[in-house]
Amino acid sequence: MVIVFIQVVAIILQLAAAILALRLVPVTGRRLAWVLISSALALIVVRRGIALIRLISTDLSAMPNFAGRMLESMVLLVISILFVAGITLIRTVFLSVKQAEQEARTARDELESRVHERTAELEQTNQALLAEVDERKQVEKALKESEARWRGFLQSAPDGIVIVDRDARIAVVNAKAEELFGYSQQELIGKTVETLVPERYRDVHVKHRSGYTDAPRSRPMGVGLELYGRRKDGSEFPVEISLSPLQTEQGLLVTAIIRDITERKRIQEALQQSEQKYKTLVENLPQRIFLKDRNSVYISCNDNYARDLNIPPDQIAGKTDYDFFPKELADKYRGDDKRIMAEGKTEDIEEAYIQDGREYIVHTVKTPIKDESGSITGVLGIFWDITEQKRSEEQIKRLNEDLRHRAAELEAANKELEAFSYSVSHDLRAPLRSVDGFSQALLEDYADKLDEQGKDYLGRVRSAAKRMAQLIDDLLRLSRVTRAEMHREEVDLSAMARDAAESLKQSQPEREVEFDIAPDLTAYADPQLLRIVLDNLLGNAWKFTGKHKRAYIMFSSVQQEGKQVYFVRDDGAGFDMAYIDKLFVPFQRLHSMEEFPGSGIGLAIVQRIIRRHGGSVWAEGAVEHGATFYFTLS
Amino acid sequence: MSSQIILLVEDNPDDIDLTLRALKKGNITNEVVVARDGTEALDYLFGTGQYAGRDTGEVPAVVLLDLKLPKIDGMEVLRRLRSDQNTRLLPVVILTSSKEEDDVARGYSLGANSYIHKPVDFDQFVEAARQLGLYWLVLNEPPPCTREAR
Numbered sequence: 072m073v074i075v076f077i078q079v080v081a082i083i084l085q086l087a088a089a090i091l092a093l094r095l096v097p098v099t100g101r102r103l104a105w106v107l108i109s110s111a112l113a114l115i116v117v118r119r120g121i122a123l124i125r126l127i128s129t130d131l132s133a134m135p136n137f138a139g140r141m142l143e144s145m146v147l148l149v150i151s152i153l154f155v156a157g158i159t160l161i162r163t164v165f166l167s168v169k170q171a172e173q174e175a176r177t178a179r180d181e182l183e184s185r186v187h188e189r190t191a192e193l194e195q196t197n198q199a200l201l202a203e204v205d206e207r208k209q210v211e212k213a214l215k216e217s218e219a220r221w222r223g224f225l226q227s228a229p230d231g232i233v234i235v236d237r238d239a240r241i242a243v244v245n246a247k248a249e250e251l252f253g254y255s256q257q258e259l260i261g262k263t264v265e266t267l268v269p270e271r272y273r274d275v276h277v278k279h280r281s282g283y284t285d286a287p288r289s290r291p292m293g294v295g296l297e298l299y300g301r302r303k304d305g306s307e308f309p310v311e312i313s314l315s316p317l318q319t320e321q322g323l324l325v326t327a328i329i330r331d332i333t334e335r336k337r338i339q340e341a342l343q344q345s346e347q348k349y350k351t352l353v354e355n356l357p358q359r360i361f362l363k364d365r366n367s368v369y370i371s372c373n374d375n376y377a378r379d380l381n382i383p384p385d386q387i388a389g390k391t392d393y394d395f396f397p398k399e400l401a402d403k404y405r406g407d408d409k410r411i412m413a414e415g416k417t418e419d420i421e422e423a424y425i426q427d428g429r430e431y432i433v434h435t436v437k438t439p440i441k442d443e444s445g446s447i448t449g450v451l452g453i454f455w456d457i458t459e460q461k462r463s464e465e466q467i468k469r470l471n472e473d474l475r476h477r478a479a480e481l482e483a484a485n486k487e488l489e490a491f492s493y494s495v496s497h498d499l500r501a502p503l504r505s506v507d508g509f510s511q512a513l514l515e516d517y518a519d520k521l522d523e524q525g526k527d528y529l530g531r532v533r534s535a536a537k538r539m540a541q542l543i544d545d546l547l548r549l550s551r552v553t554r555a556e557m558h559r560e561e562v563d564l565s566a567m568a569r570d571a572a573e574s575l576k577q578s579q580p581e582r583e584v585e586f587d588i589a590p591d592l593t594a595y596a597d598p599q600l601l602r603i604v605l606d607n608l609l610g611n612a613w614k615f616t617g618k619h620k621r622a623y624i625m626f627s628s629v630q631q632e633g634k635q636v637y638f639v640r641d642d643g644a645g646f647d648m649a650y651i652d653k654l655f656v657p658f659q660r661l662h663s664m665e666e667f668p669g670s671g672i673g674l675a676i677v678q679r680i681i682r683r684h685g686g687s688v689w690a691e692g693a694v695e696h697g698a699t700f701y702f703t704l705s
Numbered sequence: 706m707s708s709q710i711i712l713l714v715e716d717n718p719d720d721i722d723l724t725l726r727a728l729k730k731g732n733i734t735n736e737v738v739v740a741r742d743g744t745e746a747l748d749y750l751f752g753t754g755q756y757a758g759r760d761t762g763e764v765p766a767v768v769l770l771d772l773k774l775p776k777i778d779g780m781e782v783l784r785r786l787r788s789d790q791n792t793r794l795l796p797v798v799i800l801t802s803s804k805e806e807d808d809v810a811r812g813y814s815l816g817a818n819s820y821i822h823k824p825v826d827f828d829q830f831v832e833a834a835r836q837l838g839l840y841w842l843v844l845n846e847p848p849p850c851t852r853e854a855r
Contacts, residue, residue, distance in 0.1 A: 504723065
C-alpha cells in the first residue's frame with residue numbers, strides 16, 4: 072500500500088512537473104524544448120501509471136522483495152520531487168530572468184521615449200539654431216556688402232581719406248590718400264597721423280588733435296588757416312581737411328577727408344592776380360568808370376571819377392547823380408540808365424558833364440550789367456573828356472566847309488578858265504587868221520602897189536600873227552596839262568627816254584650827240600604826261616647843246632633821302648644860277664630868240680606835270696657848263 | 706563833178722572871205738553856198754525858212770561846218786542833220802579854230818566825217834582847202850543815198 076501511494080504521489084508530482092514544464096513555454100518562449108520535456112515527463116507518467124496498475128493488480132504482498140520495491144518507489148518519489156523542484160526552480164529562474172527582462176524592457180522603453188522627447192527638443196533647438204545661423208548669414212552678407220560698398224566708396228572717393236584711432240594711429244588709408252601723399256597703405260597703417268603733416272606743424276597738430284578727441288564733432292579742420300600735407304618725398308601741398316568722429320567698439324575713430332587744393336589755389340591766385348590787374352587797370356585808366364545798381368544808385372567807381380566828384384572812392388556807394396549834378400543833367404543821366412537797362416543794349420552817348428562848375432563834353436559808354444541768370448542788375452559806365460576833340464572836330468568841320476566852299480569857288484574858276492581857254496583857242500585865233508590871211512591877200516593882189524619896205528612890213532605882220540598863234544597854242548597846252556585827267560600806271564621811263572632821244576636824233580641826224588640812258592628806270596605815273604616831261608627836258612638838252620660840236624646827254628636817277636630822284640643832264644649852254652627863279656615861269660626865257668628859239672613854256676609845263684604827280688623839280692647849271700634838271704614823283 | 710555844191714557854214718565874214726579865197730587858190734571851183742548861222746544851214750538843207758521850197762533832193766557834196774555859230778551851234782546842226790533821213794549820210798567836215806580834244810571827240814561821235822583845224826597861217830589854210838576839195842570832191846565816192854536823192 073505504501074508503495075502505491077508513493078508511486079501515485081510520484082506520478083502526480085511527475086504530472087505536475089510536466090504541466091509546469093509546459094507552463095514554462097510562455098515564460099521562456101522555448102516551446103519545443105519544454106513540450107519535449109513535458110512529453111517525456113508525460114511518457115514517464117504513463118509508464119509509471121501502467122506499472123502502478125500492474126502493481127495494484129498484483130498482490131503486493133506477493134511481491135518479492137518488498138523492501139527493494141519500497142526503495143525503488145522512494146527513489147522514484149524523490150526523482151519526481153526533484154523534477155517538480157527542478158522545474159519550479161527553472162521556472163523561478165526563468166520568471167526572474169523574464170521579470171528582469173521585462174524590467175529592462177520597460178526601462179528601455181522609458182529611456183527610448185525620453186530619448187524621443189529629448190530628440191524632438193533638440194530638433195527644435197536645432198531648427199532655431201539653423202534659423203539663427205541663417206539670419207546671421209544674412210546679416211553677415213549684408214555686413215560684407217556694406218563693407219564692400221564702404222570700401223568701394225573709400226577707394227573710389229575723389230578725396231584722400233585717412234581714418235585714425237584715438238591715439239592718432241592711422242587705421243585706414245584709401246587709394247587717393249596713398250596717391251596724394253606718395254605712401255603705400257602698408258607704410259602708413261599704424262603710424263601717427265603726423266607722418267602726413269609738415270614737420271613745422273607737427274607739434275601744434277598734436278595739440279589740436281587731442282583737443283579734437285576731447286570734443287569730437289564733424290567739422291572742417293583749421294578754418295581760416297592754410298593747411299598743408301607732406302608727401303613722402305618731403306614736398307608739401309595745400310589741403311583742405313574735414314574731420315568727423317566715429318564711435319566704434321574699438322573706441323573713437325576719426326575720419327579725415329583730405330582734398331588737394333593745389334589747383335584750386337592756383338586758380339584762386341590767378342583769379343586774384345587777374346582781379347588785381349583789372350583793378351589796377353581800372354584805377355589807372357584815365358577814363359572815369361562807375362557802376363550803378365538797378366535804380367541808378369552808385370555802387371562803386373574808380374579813383375579818377377571819385378576825384379572829379381571830390382569824394383573818396385569808398386563814399387560813392389549809395390549816392391546818386393542828384394548828389395553831384397544839376398537836376399536837369401541828373402534827370403538825363405538817369406533816363407539814359409533806364410533806357411539802357413530796359414533795352415539791354417550798350418550805348419555810346421555824347422553828353423554834357425560838369426566838374427568843378429566847368430562844363431565838358433564827354434563820350435560815355437553805358438553797358439547793362441547782367442547776373443548769371445541774365446537779368447539786368449545795373450549799369451556800368453565809362454566816360455572820357457572829348458571837349459577838346461569836339462572842339463577840334465568842329466574846327467575841322469568848319470575848315471572842311473571852308474575848303475568845300477573854296478573848292479566850289481575853284482571849280483567855278485576852273486570852269487570859267489575853261490570857257491576862257493576855249494574862247495582864246497577859238498576867238499583869239501580867228502582875228503589872227505584875218506591879219507595873216509589879208510596880209511597875204513595884200514601881198515598877192517597888190518604886190519605891184521607895194522614897195523619893198525611895204526612888203527617887209529606885211530611880212531612882219533604875218534610873222535607876228537603866227538608867233539602870237541604859237542603863244543596861244545602854248546598857253547592852251549599849258550592849261551591842258553593842268554586840266555587833263557591823270558591815269559597812273561607803271562611807266563618804263565628808260566624806254567620812254569630812248570624813244571624821245573631817237574626822235575630827236577632823227578630830227579637832226581647830222582648832230583653828234585651821245586645819249587646815256589640808264590636802264591630799268593620806272594615810275595608810277597601818267598604815261599602821257601611823263602612823256603611830255605621827258606620830251607621837254609630831253610628836247611631842251613638837245614636844243615641847248617646845239618651850239619656845241621659834240622654833246623653828251625644823260626638820263627638817270629639817284630637816291631636822295633629815301634627818294635628816287637630822276638635827272639636829265641647835258642653839257643650844253645647851261646644857265647646863270649642867278650636867274651634860277653625865272654626858269655620855270657611861263658614865257659620867261661634866259662636866252663635870246665636868235666640864240667635859242669622857243670616860247671618859254673616847256674619848263675612851266677614840266678613843273679606843272681611834276682607837281683600834279685606830287686613831286687618837285689629843280690635845276691642846277693652854269694653858263695657853258697651844262698645844266699641838270701632833277702625831278703621826283705610821289 | 707564841178708557842179709557839186711559846197712555848203713559853207715561860217716559866221717565870221719573874214720573867215721568866209723578867206724575860206725572862199727583859199728578854196729579858189731586851191732583850185733576848187735565848185736559853187737559854194739554860205740550859211741551864216743546854224744539855223745540858216747538847217748533851213749538850206751531841209752528847205753525851210755528862207756530856203757522854203759528849195760529842192761531838198763539837191764544835197765551838197767560836202768558841208769564845211771564851223772562849230773562856234775550864233776543861234777544853233779555847229780554841233781547841234783550836225784546832230785540834227787544826222788538824225789534826218791535825207792542828210793543822214795551827208796559828208797560833213799568840221800572846219801574850226803578849236804583844237805580842243807573835247808570838240809574833236811564830240812564832233813566825231815556826232816558823225817562828222819572829218820575834223821580840220823583852221824590854221825592861222827594863210828598859206829597852210831590854202832593848202833588845207835586844196836586838199837580838202839581834192840579829197841571830198843574828187844577822190845571820195847559819195848554815199849549811195851546822196852546819189853539816189855540827187
